Amino acid sequence: MINASHKRSDFIERSMLSALAFLKEATMSEEYANRKGFLQSLDPRFKTISLLAFLLTAVSLKSAVLIGILYGLCLILALLSSVPVRRFLVRTLLFIPLFSICIVLPTLFSLVTPGEPVWSFQVLGVSGILTRPGVDGAVLFVVRIATSVSLVVLLSLTTRYSELLKVLRVLGIPQIFVLTVSMCYRYLYLFATMVENIFTAVKSRVGVVSRQRQGQSIVTWNIANTWNRTTQMSEEVYMAMLSRGYTGEPRLLSEFNAMPKDWVWLLCALIICAGLFYSGHIL
Amino acid sequence: MSDTVFEVKDVHYSYLGKFPALCGIDITIRSGEKIAVIGANGTGKSTLLQLLDGLIFPDHGHVTAFGERLLENSQFDAKTAHLFRKRVGLVFQNADIQLFCPSVREDIAFGPLQFGVAAQEVKRRTLEVAEVLDIQHLLDRVPHQLSIGEKRRVAIASVLAIDPDVYLFDEPTAGLDPLTVRHIIDFIVNANRRGKTIITATHDLHIIGEIADTVYVFGRNKSIVRGGSSDSVLNDRSLLESNNLIHMHRHHHEGREHVHQHLPLEPHD
Ligand SMILES: Nc1ncnc2c1ncn2[C@@H]1O[C@H](COP(=O)(O)OP(=O)(O)OP(=O)(O)O)[C@@H](O)[C@H]1O
Ligand SMILES: [Mg+2]
Numbered sequence: 001m002i003n004a005s006h007k008r009s010d011f012i013e014r015s016m017l018s019a020l021a022f023l024k025e026a027t028m029s030e031e032y033a034n035r036k037g038f039l040q041s042l043d044p045r046f047k048t049i050s051l052l053a054f055l056l057t058a059v060s061l062k063s064a065v066l067i068g069i070l071y072g073l074c075l076i077l078a079l080l081s082s083v084p085v086r087r088f089l090v091r092t093l094l095f096i097p098l099f100s101i102c103i104v105l106p107t108l109f110s111l112v113t114p115g116e117p118v119w120s121f122q123v124l125g126v127s128g129i130l131t132r133p134g135v136d137g138a139v140l141f142v143v144r145i146a147t148s149v150s151l152v153v154l155l156s157l158t159t160r161y162s163e164l165l166k167v168l169r170v171l172g173i174p175q176i177f178v179l180t181v182s183m184c185y186r187y188l189y190l191f192a193t194m195v196e197n198i199f200t201a202v203k204s205r206v207g208v209v210s211r212q213r214q215g216q217s218i219v220t221w222n223i224a225n226t227w228n229r230t231t232q233m234s235e236e237v238y239m240a241m242l243s244r245g246y247t248g249e250p251r252l253l254s255e256f257n258a259m260p261k262d263w264v265w266l267l268c269a270l271i272i273c274a275g276l277f278y279s280g281h282i283l
Numbered sequence: 284m285s286d287t288v289f290e291v292k293d294v295h296y297s298y299l300g301k302f303p304a305l306c307g308i309d310i311t312i313r314s315g316e317k318i319a320v321i322g323a324n325g326t327g328k329s330t331l332l333q334l335l336d337g338l339i340f341p342d343h344g345h346v347t348a349f350g351e352r353l354l355e356n357s358q359f360d361a362k363t364a365h366l367f368r369k370r371v372g373l374v375f376q377n378a379d380i381q382l383f384c385p386s387v388r389e390d391i392a393f394g395p396l397q398f399g400v401a402a403q404e405v406k407r408r409t410l411e412v413a414e415v416l417d418i419q420h421l422l423d424r425v426p427h428q429l430s431i432g433e434k435r436r437v438a439i440a441s442v443l444a445i446d447p448d449v450y451l452f453d454e455p456t457a458g459l460d461p462l463t464v465r466h467i468i469d470f471i472v473n474a475n476r477r478g479k480t481i482i483t484a485t486h487d488l489h490i491i492g493e494i495a496d497t498v499y500v501f502g503r504n505k506s507i508v509r510g511g512s513s514d515s516v517l518n519d520r521s522l523l524e525s526n527n528l529i530h531m532h533r534h535h536h537e538g539r540e541h542v543h544q545h546l547p548l549e550p551h552d
Contacts, residue, residue: 160423161385165385236375236377240375240380240381241383242338242368243336243338243368243372244393244394244442245398245445247361247397
């Protein structure tokens with residue numbers, strides 16, 4: 001009995017740690033962003049805009065076949081950008097549940113950047129799916145999600161995180177919002193590291209975590225404590241910002257330079273999107 | 284002759300109104316001085332530096348900087364506050380707190396940008412500062428993924444880029460390897476030679492001789508138990524021992540047990 005419960009918690013512990021490690025690796029590693037490849041060579045602004053255009057197309061199209069073409073394009077881009085396709089596929093599949101939520105998120109963004117008719121169209125697309133639970137709809141949904149997720153993962157894999165934030169800024173997302181996102185990201189990293197460390201620390205002190213009462217209370221206490229630390233940290237970070245002259249309106253650097261190649265690529269991307277839209281209408 | 288930078292008068296501070304951190308502190312600091320604040324853990328060193336940087340404010344008593352009282356933000360005229368921040372830079376004890384930008388480059392640029400320095404000049408300064416602290420190769424890294432020593436250098440660079448008149452260092456050498464400690468001490472000494480006022484909180488007695496002319500010792504009652512020239516303080520063994528700054532060292536030596544104090548300035552026998 002003891003043995004069984006021990007095994008189970010060992011399993012939980014292991015899967016939790018590997019989930020954390022995966023989260024860190026998936027979001028923080030800049031391995032692919034530093035490789036030489038097609039997407040890496042593009043100006044981050046142009047790359048983001050073109051991939052976003054594909055994304056918008058993918059979520060607005062109503063034909064699984066046409067979206068499938070975009071998916072194929074996405075895989076070709078991954079190949080050209082020296083992202084190993086098998087790992088890429090595995091990653092995107094794992095991220096699908098998470099990104100299903102993100103597809104609904106643009107509703108939120110339309111508040112931030114109003115005036116683009118495409119956004120509301122996209123929202124309609126999603127609500128359409130929710131009300132039509134047929135098999136066709138399900139297939140369309142999966143293809144669409146897989147394509148969107150692949151595009152987003154491709155973007156985040158081939159772009160340095162600091163550049164991605166800069167692009168958000170350049171695209172007119174309010175700076176305070178970008179700063180908040182960047183801090184969330186930082187805390188996520190610190191949080192993941194902290195939880196990892198706590199696990200190791202508790203294990204080294206108590207031996208096997210789950211077999212002893214004491215171990216459990218240490219874990220509970222540490223989780224509360226981690227939360228406390230995170231909130232206290234954000235206060236202190238605010239102080240650090242004040243100390244260096246922050247007055248509530250952060251000023252940040254932005255430096256990009258576009259090459260003719262970037263324009264050509266953007267043009268191609270837009271033509272592809274327009275073509276797909278057009279075929280979507282005809283079909 | 285030299286003008287007063289900080290005047291701390293009978294300052295009391297407690298966290299959340301119930302955890303006392305400073306009880307009745309009086310210090311006057313003049314321009315160009317090298318000051319060290321030493322004391323065991325939890326004696327209020329960091330709290331004092333944050334008060335001096337105008338990040339927290341005394342419950343009782345007051346802090347004057349460059350002839351003006353430091354007051355809560357709401358009462359602090361925005362322009363005066365901005366000017367104050369330009370003149371005083373704090374290197375935090377925890378570099379993880381200090382570095383909040385997505386890349387080292389942006390973290391270094393953050394300060395100057397807030398003070399309205401032109402982009403071109405900010406870029407030039409970033410490179411210059413990176414060279415001084417030997418972190419050129421880290422510029423495109425994510426700050427929180429660096430080692431402690433690298434983070435510390437970046438944190439110092441981010442303050443140096445502002446080029447303040449007064450540097451506040453909170454434990455600048457804690458947890459660093461000897462060579463990095465050497466670089467940081469050299470940096471502090473050089474800054475002082477250029478006329479900067481330096482205030483360092485530390486419990487590393489080894490470095491005090493170099494980085495301070497005047498030392499204040501904080502006691503467990505969270506007040507100053509002694510202030511004076513660094514030599515006189517370092518030679519007062521009973522004072523240092525009673526304040527947890529040195530400890531007895533026991534070891535075997537040529538067959539006999541042997542106890543002595545662990546003191547920084549003397550060669551180990
Ligand atoms: N955020 C906080 N909330 C409550 N109490 C605090 C907080 N920060 C510090 N204190 C308390 O204030 C006192 C002084 O803390 P401070 O951090 O100034 O000490 P320190 O001399 O810098 O110590 P160390 O050498 O460990 O850095 C301590 O007793 C500490 O417990
Ligand atoms: Mg401290």
